[in-house]
Amino acid sequence: MPQPYLTLAEVEAVAREAHAGQTDKAGRPYSEHLQAVADGVRDRGGSEEEIAAAWLHDAVEDDALSAEWLDRAALTALTKTIVLALTKREDEPPESYAQRILDTPGALVVKESDLAHNADPARLAVLDEHTRARLTRKYAAMRRLLGLPPL
Numbered sequence: 001m002p003q004p005y006l007t008l009a010e011v012e013a014v015a016r017e018a019h020a021g022q023t024d025k026a027g028r029p030y031s032e033h034l035q036a037v038a039d040g041v042r043d044r045g046g047s048e049e050e051i052a053a054a055w056l057h058d059a060v061e062d063d064a065l066s067a068e069w070l071d072r073a074a075l076t077a078l079t080k081t082i083v084l085a086l087t088k089r090e091d092e093p094p095e096s097y098a099q100r101i102l103d104t105p106g107a108l109v110v111k112e113s114d115l116a117h118n119a120d121p122a123r124l125a126v127l128d129e130h131t132r133a134r135l136t137r138k139y140a141a142m143r144r145l146l147g148l149p150p151l
Contacts, residue, residue, distance in 0.1 A: 006052070006074050006075060008051055011055045012034075012038070012055050015031070015034050015055040015059060019034065019062070019064050022064070025131065025135075026123060026126045026127060030058075033117060033118075034058070036113075036117040037055075037057060037114050040054070040113030040116055040117060041053075041109055045109075047106070049076050049106065050106045050109055052076075053078075053082035053110050056079070056083045057082075057086045058086075059083065060083060060087045067084075081104055081106075081107075082106045082107045082110060085100050085103075085104035086107055086110060095145060098142060098145035108146060112146070115143055115146075115148070118139055119139040
């Protein structure tokens with residue numbers, strides 16, 4: 001009998017545990033970012049599969065969970081595909097990364113929420129001027145590549 005899919009609460013617990021001890025650039029617990037991205041996807045009308053992907057969007061890229069774990073996990077194929085689409089590859093040009101997101105159903109809503117939280121002025125305000133300017137340019141460039149309006 002096939003194993004049922006993880007619930008959103010279970011996905012959240014896995015993500016929180018996988019990223020335990022990690023902090024963002026401002027020194028805040030990384031789980032706050034994951035929560036904000038998941039909430040943003042929910043607020044944008046995202047599906048449960050997209051919300052699950054939001055919780056896991058950085059897990060493989062950050063080596064918090066392995067690609068093998070993702071492959072075996074009790075998640076829908078769509079959730080797994082979105083997570084992999086959002087996983088940046090070594091030396092990958094931003095244009096290729098953006099195109100993969102655009103080509104993957106459900107990935108854009110997660111990335112839009114991720115970029116919105118990353119570019120939140122309150123989050124950026126605690127960073128030094130050089131880092132704040134660099135990240136602001138980076139996030140704006142990705143929004144342009146994805147066809148999203150400026151913040």
